[in-house]
Amino acid sequence: RKEVEQDPGPFNVPEGATVAFNCTYSNSASQSFFWYRQDCRKEPKLLMSVYSSGNEDGRFTAQLNRASQYISLLIRDSKLSDSATYLCVVNRAAGNKLTFGGGTRVLVKP
């Protein structure tokens, strides 16, 4: 089993709709969680950190469920520019080695 797993998608989303997807992690010792965005042929960039109580940044909401060991990302009022691959990233404090999921591809269509 991979340490961090994501549904690869693609999630085809009508413009203006809401889309949500999860990422599961296997190591219960994981301490930090992030969502990164990666555009085609570009480097990953931080979208948002994920806090225990959940957090929101504009149209994006991230949640952490430690009991079930998953994090989620919800995008409201999807824009065409939200089309990208969203990478789930998990960090164990020891060694500070980030583990990346394979990414979830989102395609927002007019």
Add this chain to the structure above:
Amino acid sequence: NAGVTQTPKFQVLKTGQSMTLQCAQDMNHNSMYWYRQDPGMGLRLIYYSASEGTTDKGEVPNGYNVSRLNKREFSLRLESAAPSQTSVYFCASSDGGAGNTIYFGEGSWLTVV
């Protein structure tokens, strides 16, 4: 603002050739990383350096060597390139804390024929 700079951006190698990917960061970060990204595989850690003078193996170190030349620079060397090393390579850096953001270079597209 340069951030993380890596060179070259594109390279074609013949099997058995050697090359070095260069990476430099100007953010005074302690930790630096080399990842490779293959379709469907996500980003996999090759080597990382938690601080100047230290390097450690990641998930897929075989066939690679690294040098943390100073705090700014972290190079990745392929001694004898193989077609299986065809990939996109990303250098990255962070402050080193568990919750710190990691910043990536723009990537190096390497093809081994």
